[in-house]
Amino acid sequence: MNIETLCVHSPKEDKNAHAYGAVSVPIFQTATFSHPGVGDTTGYDYSRQSNPTRTELEDCITALENAYDTVATSTGMAACLLVLELFNPGDHIISQEDIYGGSTRLFSTLGVERGRTFSYVDTTVAKNVINAINENTKAIFIETPSNPTMLVTDIREMSRIAKEHNLLLIVDNTFLSPYFQNPISLGADIVIHSATKYIAGHNDTLAGFICTANEELAEKIRFMYKTVGVSLAPFDSFLTLRGLKTLAIRMDRIQENAIKIANYLKTNKKITNVYYVGLPEHPGYEVNLSQARGFGGMISFTTDTAQTAKEAFEKIKIIKYAESLGGVESLITFPMYQTHADVPVEVRERLGITDKFIRFSVGIENADDLIKDLERALS
Ligand SMILES: Cc1ncc(COP(=O)(O)O)c(C=O)c1O
Helix, strand or coil, X not given: CCHHHHHHCCCCCCHHHHHHHCCCCCCCCCCECCCCCCCCXXXXXXXXXXXXXXXXXXXXXXXXXXXXXXXXXXXHHHHHHHHHXXXXXXXEEEEECCCCHHHHHHHHHHHHHCCCEEEEECCCCHHHHHHHCCCCEEEEEEECCCCCCCCCCCHHHHHHHHHHCCCEEXXXXXXXXXXXXXXXXXXXCEEEEECCCCCCCCCCCCCEEEEECCHHHHHHHHHHHHHHCCECXXXXXXHHHHHHHCHHHHHHHHHHHHHHHHHHHHHCCCEEEEECCCCCCCCCHHHHHHHCCCCCCEEEEXXXXXXXXXXXXXXXXXXXXXXXXXCCCCEEECCCCCCXXXXXXXXXXXXXXXXXXXXXXXXXXXXXXHHHHHHHHCC
């Protein structure tokens, strides 16, 4: 099946879960399942471990990400935390320096408190990763494009390095979604999603995924998943599944809008830099083209002064000033004060995440309306 079809139909659709010919999978709002007899099961025992609504969602994502298995978690951060639990005290992880601020916070607090160590490097340069490897290194963690400065890391190259040194390659694929990029097909071992973003797509639910590339990893993750209980609730599974059905058309529209908006921003005299992987002058343009089917809808830009940026947040009308991304509504975020507030100041400054730096998640509205809104807010 092609990707657009996989967004709508689970390849493993369970006819029993679709009783009476229900086209939509019902919300199995139950904590537990009764058994036909001792030692017998319907296939479901307890919803922390598995639930038919969630299974249908997980099967869709497994197919879309070309994974061996997928678990749906309560949030994207729950997915990150569970993956971190694969590592023991003393283990070392090399992470892209520019990643979602919540992931940096997770690594630098809970990660370090449990004895794991981290090196943060610019993974767009393979040599930086190779130089950071030591005898305790167990994994490479990347986002590509990265949040919020849109750095593009070569997934195939990272996979080659990871295999050579017996490391796991973990890719947070939130920004491009499985519609545009499939890291497991490029050699990644684990894919993480904040499904709160493009996959659910409506700014109305929190969700996450861990996709694993092989049975061994899948078993480890499934065991921790049922033990810890970070499972996605049946209703949220339904909402995420409903959002997923329109992923393809939303991503196409969002990208079409993003290209127009990025080109408009380049012409605005108050904008000094535009970070969008769909612009041919973006340093990661070619690498992104070689590994993804699109550029997505995340744009960052810098303004001439901090005052221009502040006023833009106050003047926008259609676009909302809010944390998060990937929904049908366009949102702008001030990473320095919001998503990346916990990133050390020197790192933020090195990456250019300042009081002039704005992140824009392009929605599905009319592009001309969005441009007019920006024009007014930046005037
Ligand atoms: C790239 C990325 N990964 C993970 C997360 C965390 O996801 P959630 O907010 O669903 O916990 C976010 C949230 O903004 C994100 O942008």
